[in-house]
Every structure is written in structure tokens, then in C-alpha cells.
Amino acid sequence: MFERRTPHIFAHGTSLGTKLVLLGMLSLLLMVADGRLQIASPVRQAVGTAVYPLQWLMAQPVRAWGDARQYMQDLHVAQQHIDEAQKETLRLAERINHVEHLEQENERLRGLLGLRARIPTRSVTAQISYEAPDPFTNRLVIDKGMNAGVRPGAPVLDSAGVLGQVTQVFPLTSEVRVVTDREQTVPVMNLRTGLRMVASGEARQRPGKGLELRFVPAGSDVQEGDVLVTSGIDGYYPPGVPVGQVHFVEAHNDAPFIRIFAQPLAQIQSARYVMVLEPVGLPGENGPELHEPHGPPEPVAASKAPKRAQASRKVQ
Secondary structure, three states: OOOOOOOHHHOOOOOHHHHHHHHHHHHHHHHHHHHHHOOOHHHHHHHHHHHHHHHHHHHHHHHHHHHHHHHHHHHHHHHHHHHHHHHHHHHHHHHHHHHHHHHHHHHHHHHHHOOOOOOOOOEEEEEEEEEOOOOOOOEEEEOOOHHHOOOOOOEEEOOOOEEEEEEEEOOOOEEEEEOOOOOOEEEEEEOOOOOEEEEEEEEEEEOOEEEEEEEEEOOOOOOOOOEEEEOOOOOOOOOOOEEEEEEEEEOOOOOOEEEEEEEEOOOOOOOOEEEEEOOOOOOOOOOOOOOOOOOOOOOOOOOOHHHHHHHHHHHO
């Protein structure tokens, strides 16, 4: 029986190695041509357009799962914020009730002692325009002046505490001497012990020691971390305004005074908006009252003064 298949020695066609080389060269040629001439771009666009609905359909379950997870996370975070807000509201309500109780007690004590009620301090909001060019001082210029009722000696506060004091007043601007200036002094009181001291600007301006408490007798109860507030005995600053916090206390056995440095609580380098107060000891003297330029002056709540005077006469 004869074999009908062609013998191997007579088979026609290219070998596998040759096909591999030819196909590799063709692939490289097509890639170079596509990179240079973008010949396959229309084909890719057509295939992408045809496949896009299928891709969108396949991506929907994954996207829905991600949206559901994000929604649950946001819901959980929102619930936590609501719980924290409710707790904070309760704490604030408790503090408000406590403050109202203290105010009522203070009012009763003042009535028994026949003291004059504290008159609210007028104020005006200002913006810091620039820093004074003198490199040896620490002074700022604000955009409110004589036309707004600002007077020399007016205390200047930011959101954290005492920033400085007005030294010069012009019609539209005023110059403020910052509490860290070496020529500036502020009468302060230790909030913990009630000890009255004088805080002066520290000339060397070392970190954390912008204020120096000078001539504090040895043996005085001053500790690191004590908060300093205005004492209100100078006739300019209202009492109880935060000024600084003690950061350094050094006492020697042979020295009559303690070396104390404090850091101002006000944002000395970054404050932008400030509040200028009317000097508490000089109401209605030497110039116009403080007021906003576009609004009427704030009325004085002095209706309780006659009652206090009558109470004083009765006590006498």
C-alpha cells in the first residue's frame, strides 16, 4: 500500500523561526509607524467607542459599592460630629448658667457694698496696615485714627489677648506699640495668686520670653504656666484681659528679685484684625468717643449708676 503524504524532504513553506522573525519585524514596523504617523488611531477610537458601553456597565457595581461605602463613612462621621456638638452644647449651657449665677452674685455684692457698676468699654475694629519701618522698635500701624475716635493710650487687643497700646494718633491711622517693645509696660496680675506685677517688653526677644516681669520680690509665688491678665489699676487697660503666660522663673538666694520671663498670648507676628478699646479711666475726655465710621456710637449703659449712688447713701 502506497503512502500518499508528501515526504518531509519535499515539504514546502517557511520554518517557525523564520515566521517569528518576520512577525517580530512587522510588529516593530507597525509600532514605529503608529508612533510616527498615528495610523492606528482611528482603529483605537472606533474600538474604544464600541467597547465603552460594556466598560461602563461593568464598572457600575464597583462604583455603586464605593459610593455606598463612602456614604456610610460620611454618615458615621456626621453622626459623631452631631454627638460632639450636642455634648459641647450641654457644656456651654452649663457654663452659661454658671456665668449667669456668678454675674448675679457679683451684682448682689456690688449692691451691698454700694459700688458703682462697671461701665462697658467702647471699642472699634481695625486692621493692621503695616509694620513700622524702625528695626529697633516693635510697632504696628492700623487703619483707624482720630476720625474713628482713637486716642493715645488706647489698649489694642486681638482674639487672644493684649497686643499693644496706641502711642500716636493721626487723622486716618494710628501707631501701636506692641507689648514686646522694650519701651512698653503693662500692669498685670497673676491669675492664680492675685499678685500684681509690671510686664515689660523684653529687648532681646528670645523665643518664649517676649515679656519680662521686673522687680518681683524674692519669695513671691510665681510658677511656670501662670497666666497673666491686666490688673486694671493704670486707668487704660480694662481688668482681666489675658496678657501672657509665664515660661521661665529663676530665683537666687542672694538676689532680692526673681528673674521672670513670659510669652505673650496675642499673635504678635500674625495678627491682622485688632480691637481698639477706649481707655477705661478716661471716658469722654480729650476727644471724640470711639465709634465705627459708618454707624452711631454705642450707647453708654450707665442707667444703673444713680441706683448705685442711692444705695451708697443708704449704706452711709
